[in-house]
Amino acid sequence: MKKCKITIIALVTLFTTTLFAQETEEKTNGEQPKHEVSLDVLDLIALKKFEISYNYLLNESESIGAQISFFPDNEDFWGSEGYQENFSLGFNYRHYFSKKYAQGFYVEGFTKYSSGKSYLQTNNDYEASDFKKYHALDIGFGLGYKYVSKRNFYIDANINIRRSILSSIPTEKTDYYLPNATSNIGLTIGKQF
Numbered sequence: 001m002k003k004c005k006i007t008i009i010a011l012v013t014l015f016t017t018t019l020f021a022q023e024t025e026e027k028t029n030g031e032q033p034k035h036e037v038s039l040d041v042l043d044l045i046a047l048k049k050f051e052i053s054y055n056y057l058l059n060e061s062e063s064i065g066a067q068i069s070f071f072p073d074n075e076d077f078w079g080s081e082g083y084q085e086n087f088s089l090g091f092n093y094r095h096y097f098s099k100k101y102a103q104g105f106y107v108e109g110f111t112k113y114s115s116g117k118s119y120l121q122t123n124n125d126y127e128a129s130d131f132k133k134y135h136a137l138d139i140g141f142g143l144g145y146k147y148v149s150k151r152n153f154y155i156d157a158n159i160n161i162r163r164s165i166l167s168s169i170p171t172e173k174t175d176y177y178l179p180n181a182t183s184n185i186g187l188t189i190g191k192q193f
Contacts, residue, residue: 038190082177088114152192
């Protein structure tokens with residue numbers, strides 16, 4: 001747990017240094033920002049899950065990106081869900097429909113690798129001491145809306161759904177639970193530079 005806290009503190013420091021080390025003035029030569037860094041504040045507050053994202057803006061209507069998340073064991077979560085995703089790494093492609101540069105309504109497709117623990121279910125409860133580690137590969141689709149301020153700070157609200165295509169937990173009837181499909185709502189804040 002101590003290593004996890006140190007890792008989270010280091011990543012938050014890196015994120016805030018990157019966020020605030022960039023110029024906050026608008027571009028004067030018409031050059032548009034190409035990079036975005038963001039933090040999912042909804043997951044951080046609600047679940048104590050740390051997720052940081054990076055996106056590269058290909059042009060005014062397309063971007064590619066990656067996100068990494070760490071989710072320390074949280075009994076409130078796995079006690080009701082039956083599994084715990086401890087680490088994930090994902091890649092996405094977004095297409096924006098607004099006339100403004102890389103903002104407004106968008107759709108995204110993504111793939112995500114995750115690992116964690118699947119807990120044994122007994123009598124409608126999950127056993128903390130009896131779990132199997134899992135690895136999974138998912139694909140998904142999402143919708144969102146991003147608002148960018150004049151100083152290139154932004155807020156992004158999104159919803160997505162993903163389905164597992166490969167998993168180390170068997171899909172046949174088992175007492176260890178791992179969902180085939182999940183949905184997620186996110187609220188991220190970030191900076192374009």
